[in-house]
Amino acid sequence: MTAETTEISIRREGRAGRITLTRPKALNALSHAMCLAIEAALLDWLDDPEVALVLIDAEGERAFCAGGDITAMYDEGRRGAYEGARQFWRDEYRMNALLAEYPKPIAAFAQGFTMGGGVGLAGHVSHRIVGDSTQIAMPECGIGLVPDVGGSLLLARAPGRLGEYLGLTAARMGPGDALHCGFADHYIPETAWETLKTTLAETGDPEAIAAAARPAPESPLATQQAEIDALFSGERLIDIVNALKASETEFAAAALKALSRNAPLSMAVTLEMLHRHRAGSLDIRKALALEYRFTHRALPEGDFLEGVRAQVIDKDRAPKWQHALDAVPLAAAAKMLQPVRDAELAFHDLSAQETHAMKIGFIGLGNMGGPMAQNLAKAGHDVTGFDTQTVTLDGVATAASATEAARDADVVITMLPNGEILKSVAAEVIPAMKAGAVFLDCSTVDVDSARAVAADAAAAGLLPLDAPVSGGTGGAQAGTLTFMVGGDAAGFETAKPLFDIMGSKSVHCGASGNGQAAKICNNMILGVTMIATCEAFALADKLGLDRQAMFDVVSTSSGQSWSMNTYCPAPGIGPKSPADNDYKPGFAADLMLKDLRLARAAAEGADADTPMGQAAMALYARFVEEEDGAGRDFSAMLPRFEARGRG
Ligand code: NAD
Numbered sequence: 112m113t114a115e116t117t118e119i120s121i122r123r124e125g126r127a128g129r130i131t132l133t134r135p136k137a138l139n140a141l142s143h144a145m146c147l148a149i150e151a152a153l154l155d156w157l158d159d160p161e162v163a164l165v166l167i168d169a170e171g172e173r174a175f176c177a178g179g180d181i182t183a184m185y186d187e188g189r190r191g192a193y194e195g196a197r198q199f200w201r202d203e204y205r206m207n208a209l210l211a212e213y214p215k216p217i218a219a220f221a222q223g224f225t226m227g228g229g230v231g232l233a234g235h236v237s238h239r240i241v242g243d244s245t246q247i248a249m250p251e252c253g254i255g256l257v258p259d260v261g262g263s264l265l266l267a268r269a270p271g272r273l274g275e276y277l278g279l280t281a282a283r284m285g286p287g288d289a290l291h292c293g294f295a296d297h298y299i300p301e302t303a304w305e306t307l308k309t310t311l312a313e314t315g316d317p318e319a320i321a322a323a324a325r326p327a328p329e330s331p332l333a334t335q336q337a338e339i340d341a342l343f344s345g346e347r348l349i350d351i352v353n354a355l356k357a358s359e360t361e362f363a364a365a366a367l368k369a370l371s372r373n374a375p376l377s378m379a380v381t382l383e384m385l386h387r388h389r390a391g392s393l394d395i396r397k398a399l400a401l402e403y404r405f406t407h408r409a410l411p412e413g414d415f416l417e418g419v420r421a422q423v424i425d426k427d428r429a430p431k432w433q434h435a436l437d438a439v440p441l442a443a444a445a446k447m448l449q450p451v452r453d454a455e456l457a458f459h460d461l462s463a464q465e466t467h468a469m470k471i472g473f474i475g476l477g478n479m480g481g482p483m484a485q486n487l488a489k490a491g492h493d494v495t496g497f498d499t500q501t502v503t504l505d506g507v508a509t510a511a512s513a514t515e516a517a518r519d520a521d522v523v524i525t526m527l528p529n530g531e532i533l534k535s536v537a538a539e540v541i542p543a544m545k546a547g548a549v550f551l552d553c554s555t556v557d558v559d560s561a562r563a564v565a566a567d568a569a570a571a572g573l574l575p576l577d578a579p580v581s582g583g584t585g586g587a588q589a590g591t592l593t594f595m596v597g598g599d600a601a602g603f604e605t606a607k608p609l610f611d612i613m614g615s616k617s618v619h620c621g622a623s624g625n626g627q628a629a630k631i632c633n634n635m636i637l638g639v640t641m642i643a644t645c646e647a648f649a650l651a652d653k654l655g656l657d658r659q660a661m662f663d664v665v666s667t668s669s670g671q672s673w674s675m676n677t678y679c680p681a682p683g684i685g686p687k688s689p690a691d692n693d694y695k696p697g698f699a700a701d702l703m704l705k706d707l708r709l710a711r712a713a714a715e716g717a718d719a720d721t722p723m724g725q726a727a728m729a730l731y732a733r734f735v736e737e738e739d740g741a742g743r744d745f746s747a748m749l750p751r752f753e754a755r756g757r758g
Contacts, residue, residue: 119145121152126163126315127308128156135171141228142180143199149232150206153213154459163315165213166308167232168220172244175221176229179203181254185419188410200259200406201456203231204399207261208458211235211395216317220304221245221295231260234294235395238320241286242301243328247294250281252373254422255414255432257381257405264398266381267388268293271336272343278381279343279351280369284332291330299323338362346386348379349437374414375434379444380405387448391593391616400456407451442666442685445676449686450589468492469609472516472523474536475554476502479580480526482587483553483613490612495520514543522549522606529705530560537564546572549602551609553594555579555706558624558631558713565598565623574602575623579630582614583697591615595633597625631713634706638727640672641703642748645680649752658684680746689744696744703745704731 120131130149132139149167156162169175184196210217210232217236225233225247233239234247241247249258249266258266258278266274269292276282277292289295299307303323310319332339342363345351355367370378384401391397409415414432421430434443469492473484476498488494488506495508497516503509510516517523517540527533533556544550550568552561552575561577568575576598586592592614596603603619610617620629647670651661662684666676678697679685689697707728714721734740734751 118142119148121148123162125312126161127312128152128159128162128165129312130165130167132169132176135169135173137180138174138177138224139169139171139229140178140180141176141203141232143183143202146199146203146206150202150209153206153209156215157213157461162215164216164218164311164317166218166220166311167236168304168308169222172223174224174229175219175245176226176232177224178227178229178250179260181419182423184410185416185424188416193410196410197407197454200403201454203228203260204403204456205458207231207235208395208399209461211261212459212461213237214461218311218317218320220308221247222301222304224248226250227262228260230262230265230294234265235261238297238317239295240297240299240304240320241289241295242299242304243286244301245286245289245295246283247289248281248283249278252279252377252381253281253418255374255377255416255418255430256409257377257384257402259399259402259406261395261398261402263381263384263402264388264393264395265292265294267385267393267398271340273332273336273339274385275343275351275382276332276339276366278385279348279373279378280366281373282369285328287328287330288332290327291333297321297324298327299325335362342366347441348375348382348439351382352437371436372428374418374430374432375436375439376414376432376443376447377418379434379439380447383444383448394611396456396458397615401448403456404448404451407454408447413447440663440667441671442662442676446686450585455589467608469521470519471495471609472497472510472513472518472520472540473507473526474498474513474516474523474540475526475528476500476504476507477526477528478584479553479587480524482584483524483526483592486587486590486613487609492609492612513540516540518543519545520548522551522609524609525550525552525554527552527554527556529554530556533564534560537567541568541571541573544571544573547574549574549576549605551576551578551602551606553578553580555630555702555709556627557709558627559716561597561627562624569623574599574605576602576606577623577626578606578610578617579626580614581630581633585697586614594618595620595626595629597621597623597627597629599623627709628713631706631710634703635710635721635724635727637674638703638707638731638745639723641674641678641680641745642727642730644672644674645746645748646752648681648749649755652753674746678746680749688746690746690749694744694747694750696742698745700731700735700740700743700745700747704728704735707731 118134120133122129187195218238219233219236220240221233223244249262251258266278286298307323342354355363417430471492471494473496476496484496484507485504495510495516497510497513550573565575578594578596580592582592594610594617596619658681678688680690682690710724
């Protein structure tokens with residue numbers, strides 16, 4: 112395919128598909144049309160046997176690409192029209208993921224300014240080349256955005272706290288820093304680039320890149336790493352600001368000055384994104400999806416329009432941000448990262464080329480198991496399911512029995528109601544499973560049942576894992592569950608790609624049963640804090656304290672918890688939660704009662720004193736079994752308390 116526009120040149124040259132940005136006067140700023148043209152070319156070349164590799168470069172000496180073209184977004188946004196910007200970002204991010212996941216080699220030659228959207232083009236491909244003029248940065252916080260185009264992933268992967276430093280200050284990286292921070296792979300003097308491109312187009316062999324590479328220039332950031340790690344390790348923006356203020360070095364003063372220019376809300380969200388990426392399994396799609404939650408809201412709710420006005424339109428460099436540097440409410444940042452309904456990102460499915468397909472038997476296809484099995488099938492795995500109820504799911508083959516689903520499977524997954532059922536299913540399928548296969552139970556069951564099943568599976572030469580989940584049915588559908596995993600490391604490694612499909616985080620907690628132990632302890636805390644939050648709201652009501660004021664104080668003070676900040680039980684307050692949907696369950700009170708009973712059984716078995724867990728269990732038992740709690744969300748404790756006095 113050959114396409115020439117004034118903004119971009121797309122053509123075939125020898126064995127190479129070539130993409131050249133041709134807007135040097137605009138520092139090759141990336142427009143929506145350019146994103147779509149790049150995507151179309153990449154898709155075209157995917158199955159073209161003549162194209163062995165792709166080269167991306169740009170005209171002009173000053174910039175490879177200094178960012179996205181944001182003026183059109185600003186004009187529309189000022190008129191209250193947000194969809195154009197959102198569509199641009201969705202299309203751009205899909206193209207970024209395609210670059211990152213492309214099955215053929217892609218070499219990007221990034222001279223001069225390579226910022227924002229430019230990092231999305233040059234930062235994820237297989238061969239990232241920099242030269243002496245390269246200046247890479249993620250300056251989005253300066254215009255009220257957050258590092259996007261997958262940049263948050265690169266920042267999260269940078270050594271130590273360099274990601275926080277680069278994201279918050281928008282500091283520029285020369286070639287040595289870019290290599291040190293993981294934004295580039297090869298330093299090649301720019302005088303050698305044209306010859307290299309010719310060789311690559313002639314041979315189609317990317318080997319020539321490594322051969323042309325020279326030793327990395329020095330990285331100033333590497334020498335400042337210890338100081339940066341100390342200054343930027345704070346949990347929240349305010350912690351970092353305080354650390355910078357307390358330090359007397361010139362470096363800290365310069366960093367503080369940089370922070371004082373940028374949008375506080377954007378910086379607080381950037382920090383939160385980096386922390387979330389590091390806690391979970393890092394991958395480009397999850398990074399882009401998290402970034403999009405912010406950019407989707409950036410115009411109506413963020414500081415983006417004000418940032419563009421001050422930096423690009425009026426150029427007064429005096430933006431009026433929504434929050435002060437030392438006063439971004441925790442809830443404001445959390446709100447910008449809430450899931451976006453009806454506008455999730457879509458990505459190209461390259462799984463046929465990429466996935467090492469496993470044969471999976473999936474037993475228990477209920478509210479949780481059904482969507483989990485479907486997500487595995489969608490990702491290219493060969494899934495056969497069984498349930499005692501008749502369940503049919505797109506993409507999932509149906510077996511006539513649990514044994515049939517388990518036979519010859521590389522991994523058998525169970526998602527069942529309780530420990531008794533798990534034990535009976537395990538007794539049936541373990542003898543039918545092939546040696547070395549993984550027996551992966553994701554149900555929430557008692558620790559003793561989990562350990563008994565694991566012992567039987569191990570004795571039969573299998574790799575047992577107990578991996579209960581949190582995240583509810585919404586997480587099961589969206590593939591964003593958290594897995595708490597007990598069992599040995601080899602089993603965990605085998606199952607890890609499956610956790611990454613069904614969830615966004617998996618934590619290996621140690622030996623068999625420890626996954627269940629982690630889940631039970633977590634949910635005991637959750638039950639207790641939800642009750643505490645609900646009773647405090649009911650008390651606040653009776654003392655005449657406004658619920659919004661109560662939320663604003665507690666969600667940023669020492670009484671904060673997930674129950675208050677993310678899943679607020681008061682309707683109309685805080686982020687959207689089941690309270691806003693008449694307490695229809697996200698997480699049903701019945702299931703909370705089940706988990707609290709498991710906690711009690713575990714505490715009895717281990718002789719642990721858990722008075723708060725006991726009290727929470729007794730309250731949920733009364734709520735579900737004697738009052739109107741059955742079938743309602745577990746946060747419906749609030750209307751229960753509201754209606755009562757002390758008697
Ligand atoms: P569910 O009742 O919707 O699904 C369980 C499925 O197992 C049902 O379809 C049932 O027919 C099937 N089943 C029962 N006995 C079987 C057998 N012998 N062989 C094959 N299939 C059998 O329950 P769910 O909400 O999907 O929960 C499953 C597990 O996940 C539970 O352990 C639960 O505690 C846990 N969990 C649920 C949530 C949630 O929000 N629903 C959240 C976290 C964890």
